[in-house]
Amino acid sequence: MKGGWPGQLFQRLWKPTLVLVLLLGGYWLVPISGQVLVIPGGTTPALLWPHMRLEPPALRPGAPVTLWVTDVAPWANVLLTLDGQPLPLLDWRANTGGTWTWRWTFTLSDVEGHTLVFYHSCHTGCVERGRMTLGTGSAAPPPNRVPTKLGVVFASPGRNWHGRSGWDVELTYARLADQEYWGIDDLATRVRQAGAQGLRVLVRVDYAQGQSLPPANDYVALSEYLQYLQRLARDDRLRSVYGYIIGSGTNALDSNTLAPDRPVTPAWYARVFNGYGEAPTHADNAVQVIRGENPQVRVLVGPVRPWNADQDGERRYAIDVPWLNYMNTLVALLDEGARTKAVSGIPLAAPDGFAVNAPGRPGAVEWEGEAGADEPRIELRRAEWGEAQAGFRIYRDWLAIINAYPTTQGVPVYITATNTFAPDEGTVPAQNYVRGWLTTALEVIEHEPQVQALCWFIDEDRSGDTRWDWFSLTRHPGRLIDAAEEFDMLLQR
Incomplete structure (x- = not known):
């Protein structure tokens, strides 16, 4: 047979094979959504969306620059950042052919090592769509930093961390989501600054100033709060956040000022956090909302205010005082809520950890005011408080309660606020x-492997x-000059 069976087989297969190759080749020629553009000199590949074009393409320090971003979708609530800082949108237009163009102008002090990022849908959490790197210089690789448990609340951008990777605790409010400083845009800037310092960032999310979580049984406020949590978890600018802290000090009346007659009880906190008391299939709670958008980020229980008797808890702790009863009841209900969901086939509803407060009391009356620098080692058990810890070692009481329940036993604990201010004393x-x-x-x-962080409250409040x-280490008035020098020294050990 002429040509033999190999030739016949080739003739039968070459056309289908060619069609398959063309189809696959065509697939790879289709523009891919959300391309990352690294563009030395400002040139843009022709087939990628969005198109990002600079004018003039040759950048000069101090000279005005215009950026046009063209895309195939009419995105709403767009944002452009230059090295993390939002730039004001100049204008936009709809083009013929089904594309849209947005325009920004800005100036650069230098022309090397800058990054432009284009986002859309920022009203529900900014989604990165395109990125452009300006100049030919490459960014230096991040330094290898040595972890430390030391951290601060509101890290100063000017602090020298001496090559250590510490902690930063930030704060945002659902009711101020689009306001300056406490809103999401300024939060994103602070998170980026902390990341540049090598810090792991914990973000505390409160409902409003003076109202840590939505008032009890206010489901409209709950929906508003959960929508903000979803927005935070979805926002690509916040992907580096280590964990979200759900509220703080909910047992205290000054954290319930919008509705003092409906304070956040342990049951309501557990309802907000993981849906305790609701049908297991309901997903309107902090844990499931956040995990639905960002499965990697941790969801932490907020701290209970120590030595505060404004609220009690129904489930009495071995040491029967209001703040420990509140904590014990809260952890028990969180555990119950998580186990109820697990039985229904819904895992991962337990907390990833707990934020706690551990203030010190160096002038403790039990030691005739002479506890001093050794106070964190001293068991300051106060008789009128049923032998509850009265100083820094209150963290031991928190640990004991957390470790008493199956779904929370052994989870990480973060001391997100410590200093020498005892709220009941006021110094x-x-x-x-x-x-x-x-x-x-x-x-x-x-020497406490379960405790991951020790954060001083505060470093610098720039609000x-x-x-x-x-309280500020950066401004260090009075005796805080000693604390500031000590903090810096500890980073250099």
Whole structure:
């Protein structure tokens, strides 16, 4: 037979094979959604969307630059950032042929190592659509940082962390989502700054100022709060966030000022957090909303205010005082809520960890005011409080409660606020800090494998609220000069 069977087989197969090759080739020629554009000199590949074009293409320091972004969808609520900073949109237009163009202008102090990022749908959480790197220089690789348990609330962007990877605790409010400083855009800027410093960021999410979580049984407020959590978890600018803290100090009346007659009880907190008390199939709770958008980020229970008797808890703890009863009831209900969902085939409803407060009391009356720098090591058990811890070692009471329940036993604990301010005494750290106290506290926590962070409240409040200056390491008034120097020294050990 002429040509033999190989030739016949080739003749039968070459046409289908060619069709398949053309189809596959055509697939790879289709524009792929959300391409990352690394564009030295400002040129743009012709088939990628969005098109990002600079004018003039040759950049000069101090000269105006115009960026046109053209895409095949009429995106709403677009945003452009330059090195993380939002730029104001100049205008936009619909083009013939089914494309849309947005325009920005800006200037650069230098022309190397800048990044432009184009986002859309920012009203529900910014989604990155395109990225352009300006200049030919490559960014330096991030330094290898040594982890530390030390951290701060509101990290100063000017702090030298001496090559250590510490912690930063930030705060945002659902009711101020689009406002300056406390809203999502300024939060994204602070998260980016902290990331550039090598910090792991925990973001506390409150409902409103003076109202840590939605008032009890206010389902409209709950929906508003959950929508903001969803927006945070969806926002690509916040992908580096280590964990979200759900509220804080909910047992205290000053955290329930919008509806003092409907305070956040342990049952309502558990309802907000993981749906306790609701049908297991209902997903309108913080854990499931956040995990639905960002499965990697941690969801943490907010701290209970120590030594506060504004609310009690129905499930009495072995040490029968209001703040420990509240915590015990809260953890029990969170555990019950998580186990109920698990039985119904819905896993991962338990907390990823707990944020706790652990203030020190260096002037404790039990030691005739002489506890001093050793206070974090001292068992300050107060008789009138049923032998509850009255100082820094309150964290031990929190740990005991957390570890008493199956779904929370052994989970990470983060001390997200510590200093030498005891709320029931009212003396600020600028007055009562004792040199060596922070060193002792860190030494104690370094021997607690379950405790991941020890964060001083605060480093620097840049919101304009000066009442926290007496707590600030960066501004270090009064005795805080000792705490500031000590913190810096501990980072260099």
